[in-house]
Amino acid sequence: MLLCLGLNHRTTPIELRERLAFAESKQPEAAQQIKGLPGFEESTVISTCNRVEIFTSCDHNNPEQGLAVLHDYLVNHFQLNPAQREALTTYKLSHADAARHLFRVVSGLDSMVLGETEIFGQVKAAYNVALKAGATGRTLNKLFQRAFSVGKQVRNGTNIQRGSTSVGSVAVDLAEKIFDLRQCRVLLIGAGEMSRTCAQSLLSRGAKSIFISNRSYDRAVELAKEMGGQALRFDEWEGALHDADIIISSTSAPHFVVKPELIEPVMRKRHGHSLLIIDIAVPRDVDPRVNEISEVYLYDVDALQAIADEGRRERERALALCEEIIEEQLRKFGYQEDSASGAALQREEDDNPVLPLTPRNS
Amino acid sequence: MELTRLLLILSTVAFMAGVVHAIAALRAGRWQENKWQFLPMAVGFAFQCAFLYLRGEMHARCPLTSQFEVFIFIGWCIVLLYFLVGATYRLSLLGLFTAPLIAILQTLALFMPDNPGSVKHVKMSVWEHLHAPLAMIAYAAFALACITGVMFLLQDHLLKKHRIHALFRQLPPIHHLSRAIMRMVALGVLLLAVAMMSTFKIHLPISTVKMTISWSILGLYTVILLLMWRHTLSARHTAWLSVLGFFVPFLSLWVVIGR
Incomplete structure (x- = not known):
């Protein structure tokens, strides 16, 4: 019988999630320990920043009994105090619901950012750890292999990972449509939180270098150190415009800081080299007329947010098709239709925490 | 119906089908860059090859004996270059923009007078055999630069207007598009230069108007290339230059081929 006990960003606050996270080096041992529990045959432990899940195969007749054993293991393993035990909310799934949940997780449907792709690699890594530790067997091997193939099918056959859903990723997508990011130099004017996130997204995707200019030079130096960039005094940033490909502006100035009169001569000297300006400040730092200059692409925070919102909507529209694929794959995998809502997680506090399930091939 | 004409119609239908499929897939958000996107282009290209082979056999030379054949030959060169460029620069969407141009060229050709039996067999040197095909491949390169230019302008417009769909x-x-335009123009200039140099070795008479137009096109594109470089x-x-510039060689076909 297939069981899944888990908690994620929706069920459990971060303070408790971090308490319950299995360190990477401890995962093989944990998988072995669970496999060694009475009645358990196989196990895989998935532990990421947003979720901790245990998938097992056991010979318990009653799923509730097996899930209670897993719950106790979690409580004892992390030595939770009574308050933490009280706060611990998990979902308990068996048979088709456990399989469906894994398919949804691998496809990014259960992630904080719908359709994100990182989880696929994380689940694969967790499965490989359990496989190498000898904690998996026929049931889990088949289940995880199928889950990876479902994940690929969902990603390739739908728009679930299309579009960007955060301001940072929109900025990266735009930059990639204009430049070769590896050759890109970023100029950060002002050091607000969102501009920092944008700059970090660009750097993580390979941007070549970053200049940081802030009214407080000490803050610029601090940030430059953190990001591996170069700090500029606030009266020096205009001189750096010639070298920058992407400008991220987020000063607290009440008036426009970047005007067409400033950009036009810069563009003449750039010999047709494009310039992307991301204005995150409110009130805006960049005069909208700057966008009328050839080869200059200006996006303010509203424009970025609108694109991110559209990306989210597009992913949500794709959700129904993803669920259809998963249900079809579940049937092919040998599970009958069972729960009324395939996507619903059954929580501990529910009246009926474990659904009655009927695997066709068990 | 004559076999060559049938091949031409089938080829045109394949290109049109490619466009319809691509537009439908794009509208539904299902477009994906993969080898299947090349299929309609490959089928259309195969029919073009068959057509040109039969015509080449008939004339015992490169089939460039009439405006009708020149249009098909240029279309064939464009698809050939598309396969090379599309694969190299990951511009498979270029097919969506290339296929309509080929379909238009071939549809125009279908309405042109075609009398292959009237072509006189003339003994030609290697240079005479090479001149016209090289010039046509150069024109095809300019056509692809034009199409890539359209893609650039479209992407630029979408970026400016924040239309991220x-x-x-x-x-x-x-x-990428900017680099692809420059490489296509450079290839066209190189091939047209070789084609024009070959005229010094050609003994058959060439009309002054044809020579003037061809040298002017070479000059125009050399200037465009230098400006790009x-x-x-x-x-x-x-x-914009690559798009508008192509109208010159395109319109000149009516003048050049008639002489």
């Missing part, structure tokens, strides 16, 4: 995501980055103009302006 399916087409924006499928179009290549503008720096020296970054004298913005990438947007060079894209």
Whole structure:
């Protein structure tokens, strides 16, 4: 019988999630320990920043009994105090619901950012750890292999990972449509939180270098150190415009800081080299007329947010098709239709925490 | 119906089918860059090859004996270059923009007078055999530069107007397009230069109008290439040049081939 006990960003606050996270080096041992529990045959432990899940195969007749054993293991393993035990909310799934949940997780449907792709690699890594530790067997091997193939099918056959859903990723997508990011130099004017996130997204995707200019030079130096960039005094940033490909502006100035009169001569000297300006400040730092200059692409925070919102909507529209694929794959995998809502997680506090399930091939 | 004409119609239908499928897939958000996108282009190309082979056999030379054949030959060269460029620069969406041009060229050709039996067999040197095909491949390169220019301008427009939808995501980055335009123009200039140099070795008479137009086109594109190389103009302006510039060789076909 297939069981899944888990908690994620929706069920459990971060303070408790971090308490319950299995360190990477401890995962093989944990998988072995669970496999060694009475009645358990196989196990895989998935532990990421947003979720901790245990998938097992056991010979318990009653799923509730097996899930209670897993719950106790979690409580004892992390030595939770009574308050933490009280706060611990998990979902308990068996048979088709456990399989469906894994398919949804691998496809990014259960992630904080719908359709994100990182989880696929994380689940694969967790499965490989359990496989190498000898904690998996026929049931889990088949289940995880199928889950990876479902994940690929969902990603390739739908728009679930299309579009960007955060301001940072929109900025990266735009930059990639204009430049070769590896050759890109970023100029950060002002050091607000969102501009920092944008700059970090660009750097993580390979941007070549970053200049940081802030009214407080000490803050610029601090940030430059953190990001591996170069700090500029606030009266020096205009001189750096010639070298920058992407400008991220987020000063607290009440008036426009970047005007067409400033950009036009810069563009003449750039010999047709494009310039992307991301204005995150409110009130805006960049005069909208700057966008009328050839080869200059200006996006303010509203424009970025609108694109991110559209990306989210597009992913949500794709959700129904993803669920259809998963249900079809579940049937092919040998599970009958069972729960009324395939996507619903059954929580501990529910009246009926474990659904009655009927695997066709068990 | 004559076999060659049937092949031409089938080829045109394949290109049109490719366009319809691509537009439908883009609208539904299902477009994906993969080898299947090449299929309609490959089928259309195969029919073009068959057509040109039969005509080449008939004339015992490269089938460039009439405006009708020249249009098909240029279309064939464009698809050939598309296969090379599309694969190299990951511009498979280029097919969406290339296929309509080929379909238009071939549809125009279908309405042109075609009398292959009237072609006189003339003994030709290697240079005479090479001149016209090289010039036509150069024209095809300019056509692809034009199409890539259209893609650049479209992407530039979408970026400026913040229209971030399916087409924006499928179009290549503008720096890729900019480079592809320059390489296509450079290839065209090189091939046309060789074709024009070969005229010094040709003994058959060539009309002055034809020579003047051909040298002018070479001059025009050499200037465009130099402007691109020296970054004298913005990438947007060079894209416009590649688009508008193509009207000159395209319109000249009516003058040049008639002589």
